Amino acid sequence: MNNSLCSPVLDKEIKEAAFQLGASKAPSPNGFSGIFYHNYWEIIREDLCKMVKAFFQPEFSVHCLNMTEIALIPKVPNPEAVTQLRPIALCNFTYKIISKILANRLKPMLAEIISPQQSAFIPGRQIKDNILLAHEAFHALKLRKKTKVYEMGLKLDMNKAYDRIEWDFLKEVLLKMGFDQTWLRLVMRCITSVSFIVLLNGKSENLFKPSRGIRHGDPISPYIFILVSDVLSVMLNKAVKRGIVQWIIFSRDSPTLSHLFFADDSIMFLKATERNCNVVASILNSYCHASGQVVNFEKSSVYFSPNTPQQFREIVWHIMHVNITENPGKYLGLPTM
Numbered sequence: 001m002n003n004s005l006c007s008p009v010l011d012k013e014i015k016e017a018a019f020q021l022g023a024s025k026a027p028s029p030n031g032f033s034g035i036f037y038h039n040y041w042e043i044i045r046e047d048l049c050k051m052v053k054a055f056f057q058p059e060f061s062v063h064c065l066n067m068t069e070i071a072l073i074p075k076v077p078n079p080e081a082v083t084q085l086r087p088i089a090l091c092n093f094t095y096k097i098i099s100k101i102l103a104n105r106l107k108p109m110l111a112e113i114i115s116p117q118q119s120a121f122i123p124g125r126q127i128k129d130n131i132l133l134a135h136e137a138f139h140a141l142k143l144r145k146k147t148k149v150y151e152m153g154l155k156l157d158m159n160k161a162y163d164r165i166e167w168d169f170l171k172e173v174l175l176k177m178g179f180d181q182t183w184l185r186l187v188m189r190c191i192t193s194v195s196f197i198v199l200l201n202g203k204s205e206n207l208f209k210p211s212r213g214i215r216h217g218d219p220i221s222p223y224i225f226i227l228v229s230d231v232l233s234v235m236l237n238k239a240v241k242r243g244i245v246q247w248i249i250f251s252r253d254s255p256t257l258s259h260l261f262f263a264d265d266s267i268m269f270l271k272a273t274e275r276n277c278n279v280v281a282s283i284l285n286s287y288c289h290a291s292g293q294v295v296n297f298e299k300s301s302v303y304f305s306p307n308t309p310q311q312f313r314e315i316v317w318h319i320m321h322v323n324i325t326e327n328p329g330k331y332l333g334l335p336t337m
Contacts, residue, residue, distance in 0.1 A: 002180035005105050014052050015041065017100035021093070021219070028092045037093055048094065055098050056186065065095040066193045067207070068215065072200060089217050099190055100219040107223065113177060114226055115233040120263040121222045130260050131334050137257055137269055138328050138336040140250045144305035150272040150312055151248050153328060154280070154320070157299035161264040162221060163213040165228055166292035167192060173228055190220065212292055225263065232287045233261055236268070236280075245279045246271040262332055272308050277319040297321050303328040 018037050027033040037044065054060045072085040079085055110122045119125040141151055158164075167188070174184050191214055198205045214221040239245045240258045247258040248269040259268040270276050288294060300322040304313055313324055328336045 001109055001178070002183060005109075005183045006180055006186075009053050009056055009101060011045070011049050013101055013104070014049050014097060015045070017097050017104060018048075020104075021096055021100055025217075028090060028094075032093060034093060037097075048097075051094060052098055052101070055189075058185075062095070062098075062189055062193045063195065065092045065098070066190070067092070067195050067197065069204070070196055070198045072198065089215055091215070091217060095190075096219060102186060102190065103220040103223055106220070110223065110226070114230050115237060115261075117233050117237075117259050118226055118230060118261040120261070121226055127262060127332055130262050131332050133257065134260055134267055134331045134336055135334075137248070137250065137267075138303065141248075141269075141303065141305045145307050147307060150308040151305045152270060152272040152308070152316065153303045154268040154270070154322065155301050155303075155328060155331070156266045156268070156284075156322075157296040158264045158266075159294045159296035161229075161293060162216055162225060164292040164294060165214055165225070166212050166290070169291045170224065170228055173231060177227065187220070187224070190218070191224070222263065226261075228291055229261060229264065231291065232266075232283070233259065235283050235287060239279060239283060245276050246273065265332060267331065272304055272312050272316055274315050274319065277316050281319055298323075301325045301328065 018034075018041070021034050023033065023035040023038050025034060037048070055062060055065075069090040071088045071090060073088055075084050075086050107121075107123060111124055114122055119127060119130045138153055141153055144151055170191070171184065171188060174187065179187075194215065195207050195209045197207050214224050236245075236259050240247055240256060245258075247256045248271065249256055257269050259266060268280065270280065284295060301324070302316060302320060302322050303325055304316075317324055330336065
């Protein structure tokens with residue numbers, strides 16, 4: 001695995017990455033978007049390939065390529081708060097080519113690394129799998145009316161998931177997964193060398209550097225995020241294996257369905273007991289403390305099987321602090337019931 005990740009970069013690989021990137025996406029700070037690189041490839045090819053290959057040398061500094069301008073686009077007429085502005089990152093297209101090469105090398109290996117409960121960005125796994133499983137699971141919960149076993153589906157939303165990833169935690173995750181130091185250095189060079197300038201009222205404000213987080217729009221960011229979030233999946237799977245938490249078995253011959261992940265959208269299915277909730281809350285607290293992630297309780301919710309007494313619902317609410325709902329709503333854009 002590490003040999004293919006760290007092998008010398010070929011001109012063919014660079015061209016493939018360049019043409020996989022959108023031609024009309026937000027332009028670089030220098031004003032050149034992908035269409036310029038695509039249309040004038042034969043002219044710029046030699047110099048561009050030299051620069052990209054130089055990135056893979058230990059002494060190369062990527063700071064000059066990784067300065068990102070942030071354009072603030074109003075979400076509403078006459079915005080008055082920062083939350084009413086949509087930040088659009090203007091990344092250097094040459095940097096995006098480098099990041100895309102790293103992403104292309106990593107992508108084929110994810111299916112062997114990432115837990116099966118994660119379906120986002122992994123070849124061979126599809127969004128419809130999660131949608132169908134979630135629909136069937138919530139439908140089964142809805143039919144639990146007469147049994148004495150109380151069950152629940154917990155939908156969690158992470159607040160600013162990309163922005164909160166701690167870099168030290170990311171390093172430890174990559175090392176623990178067996179990635180080579182050379183590959184780790186390349187990835188962390190991309191992530192930690194970024195700097196930002198905010199464009200406000202047509203003017204550039206002072207440059208600043210982040211101390212954590214990954215960027216939206218960076219080709220490798222989705223894959224980095226699911227590597228980090230897989231830590232939570234592993235923790236939940238260990239709890240299942242050890243019998244620490246009682247998860248739901250929907251039928252006699254079906255496997256246990258403890259949780260479903262699609263990027264930062266997560267659902268957990270478990271029996272509604274005080275012990276279960278305390279264990280899951282402890283797992284979430286440990287993961288969030290280490291990774292920097294924060295649960296958005298306002299957007300999170302819990303749905304109980306109809307037979308669950310009110311006293312159990314209140315116990316769960318006091319432990320998990322999430323909204324109790326009578327309708328789990330939508331999951332990945334489609335109704336769950």
